[in-house]
Amino acid sequence: MDKPQEIDFPLAYPQENMTKEKLDLLPGSLDLLVLQTLATMGPMHGYGIARRIEEVGADALLLNQGTIYAALVRLQQSKWIEAEWGTSDNNRKAKYYQLTARGRRRLASEADNWQRVSNVVARILRAKDATA
Numbered sequence: 001m002d003k004p005q006e007i008d009f010p011l012a013y014p015q016e017n018m019t020k021e022k023l024d025l026l027p028g029s030l031d032l033l034v035l036q037t038l039a040t041m042g043p044m045h046g047y048g049i050a051r052r053i054e055e056v057g058a059d060a061l062l063l064n065q066g067t068i069y070a071a072l073v074r075l076q077q078s079k080w081i082e083a084e085w086g087t088s089d090n091n092r093k094a095k096y097y098q099l100t101a102r103g104r105r106r107l108a109s110e111a112d113n114w115q116r117v118s119n120v121v122a123r124i125l126r127a128k129d130a131t132a
Helices: 030-040 044-054 065-077 101-126
Strands: 081-087 093-099
Touching: 030 044, 030 065, 030 081, 030 093, 030 101, 044 065, 044 093, 065 081, 065 093, 093 101
Parallel strands: none
Antiparallel strands: 081 093
16 A cells, blocks of 8 residues: 655645635644744744744734734643733834743644644545545
């Protein structure tokens, strides 16, 4: 039996055929995007995290402040990120978030799970008949 082809769905890269509509995030995916952003970029404040996700996602996602800050509180309570007050580029007081060791482990686990689920969804969407 042939091994099914695996399709790699990047976590937050622009897609060529993306529509102009803003996309709704699946439950739990914002946490994954925040963890990945902090792993890639290092410590950032909440506004910067939201803008980076929107930028890398080719502006297909629109994150409001309430959504991003609720996720940051949830991630902090889970001890996957930690926060420290600092000064932003425009000389304002801002809370900077960074990934913890526990958060790195969680990111690895969630990214693996996301890949497995997206491969199954892709396989089902490609299925032509009942024997696929």
